[in-house]
Amino acid sequence: MIQTIDLRGVQPTRAAFQRLVPRPVVDVQAAMSVASALIDDVRQRGLAALAEQAERFDGAAPASVRVPQAEIDAAIEALPADVREALEEAIARVREATAAQVPPPAETVLRPGATIVQRWEPVERAGLYVPGGKAVYPSSVVMNAVPAQIAGVASVAIASPPQREFGGAVHPVILGAAGLLGIDEVYAMGGAGAIGALAYGVEEIGLEPVQVITGPGNIYVAAAKRVVRGQAGIDSEAGTTEILVIADDTADPAYVAADLVSQAEHDEAAASLLVTDSPAFAERVVAELDALAGATKHSERVRTALGGPQSAVVLVDDLAAAAAFSNAYGPEHLELQTADPQELLRSIRNAGAIFLGPTSPVSLGDYLAGSNHVLPTGGQARFSPGLGAYSFLRPQQVVQYDRDALREVADRIVALSTAEDLPAHGEAVTQRFRTR
Template identity: 60%
Template sequence: MLRTIDLRGRALSTPELLAAVPRATAARDEALTVAARIVHDVAARGEEALREQAAQFDNVQGHDIRVPQHHLDEALGGLDRAVRAALEEAIRRVREASAAQIPPVRVTELGAGARVEQRWRPAERVGVYVPGGKAVYPSSVVMNVVPAQVAGVTHVVLASPPQAEFAGRVHPVILAAARLLGVEEVYAMGGAGAIGAYAYGVPGLGLERVDVISGPGNNFVALAKRVVAGVVGTDSEAGATEILVVADASADADWVAADLVSQAEHDEQAAAVLVTDSAELADAVATRVAARAATTRHADRVAAALGGPQSAIVLVDDIAAATAFSNAYAPEHLELHLDGLELGDPRVDAFVNAGAVFVGGHSPVSLGDYLAGSNHVLPTGGQARYAAGLSASTFLRPQQIIAYDRAALADVQDGIVALATAEALPAHGEAVVARFAQDGAR
């Protein structure tokens, strides 16, 4: 099941640490070519290409690509009461946490009459993608739509693959979640084709191109975002999920094992990694993982993920070495199971590269997936070194507003002329001098 890698007694560089537990990349490399072909096909042929792709990938034909309103109404009417209550609570919590992500308007007074204002403008039109393959993700509807609404996006559009099981409709729980959030423009289209449709529009369906695309998906969805980058804005390139647990001897082995298995059930390429300085904990977790993996619903999928090169138990000399490993790896999800750890502990601050950090034994990744209030759309594949998870700011653009009066401009006139001359762009300086030359002429 989970292999054990012993790094004790070794001083390793960041590349060497990453080589110890490599991420699955071959499938992503192959997916880029396919994703580009699919995106460009939709850009060229629109609805015809989307229908061919639905028949090929989803085994669906003749379905409503643009979802009629009554599909949404029927889905909400048939939603399980407990699921509805959980979704409503998730919406409340994510809405409240997302509101804290809106930067305030800031005004900088650089001198009398010299003012620079920083505003944040929302995108006008956002396309949200919700996967519908190995699992169903109404939670992803919440995690994408709510921050966009909080940011002030005017039009939020949603796409999810058509389901053969439901006669070509989008999965009803996804539709119900969209209906709860007031999303009216929904499309039954999936994969890289949906990303292409968002980027270029499909006039025959009344689908106008969007400004920003967000949402998780498989390798083809992630790489399709790379293909359309520059045409539209995108969130981070989310690939297979990953969890890294840093734990010491005080950790509960069964809790750690449960969390590793929980993420492994997403996909065969999911990465589940434990880093610890306790050989006893490592052995106990390995035993508990094997037991849980054998009895879970998606046992085959879990076994493939845990047995892949991207998953492992890593033994290190101490927690400082575990911290170095984690920062090099830059996981999507980081759990910290350390003796006496709680929020505000300075040890947490040492873990600088992670999409989201879960502190203590009662903060599992599953909490973040659903009801923590945080967002579960997070950077994978080491992107946490430079990219952020989805938030309200994903849908905002900073805009600077500059207002100087005559006296304030006069104060910097000589500096502008000097710099313009140094850059051999004299007309830049002359544009300022002209404002004062006119006064002299009068």
């Protein structure tokens, strides 16, 4: 069902492992032309394009693309008590953890009268994408909205695909989650067209352009975010989910298998990897995978994901090689289920989120750990962070020199501006010391 890649004896260099890591057979670049065409259609035809795309891709167009407040209020009231309680707890935990991501202003006094203040300024408006499709993601409402609110974003808009089973409306649990967060601007639109609408605005429905777009989605959503980057900022191209588990023979094979299955149920292209230095342990996990995959609700989807080229059991010589492989892969979710996960953590550099020990599964992070589950995929964790308050903040340097402080550096500014053949730069300083 799941392939085995034997890397024992392979020199664990970054270049070697990057050539050998399994990846899904999807190409965001290949989806760019489709995404670009859908975005251009929305820019040119606005509401009509959104309606046609909803019928084409979601099976139903909404009666109103902007969700009326009455529907949001009704969705809050309709939330099952246990779901509402879980959402409220998730909101509280993510708020508490995210608060640590907002740096305080910092003032540097270089000399008397010469100061630089580093401040973190939120964007004024953000667009949050909450996917639909094979599952419903009220948790993604929480993970997108709370960091924006903690950062101080004044205006937040949510886009989520219309649902055929609800007559083209946004899923009521997603609406309920938005309502619990106090968000009243929600649009029933999905896919690349929704990303374009957020980036450029749609005047007919009162949708103003946003400065930052965040949230996960399918390959066309990821491609659309790449297309609009420059018009709006993005968090990352958060696509199909990934889990990589590093485990030794002290781990519980049933735990590891359950965690691999939990992410495989997202999508047929989901990536589930076990990296271990124990062939015997790998065999036990494979046996557990076979049993669990056959018993779970989305069995067919899980088996397809586990059997795809993106999933594998990877055998390595030791845990040092396992860490090197993981760093080359840059997983969205990384679990360390070893005898000493804290020690192994010292060797980990690249991961979206890291889960230590047998009782910290990725599912905890998906819902109630307090961490954020909107994370970079496709190896982007090697250079991009997960979503946080910082995704909506811009560092700005505020410079203030008094006359004496400027005089102290005037000659050096003139020297450097002359060396760069930009004399007017120096003259802008010396002008301030001329007698009028």
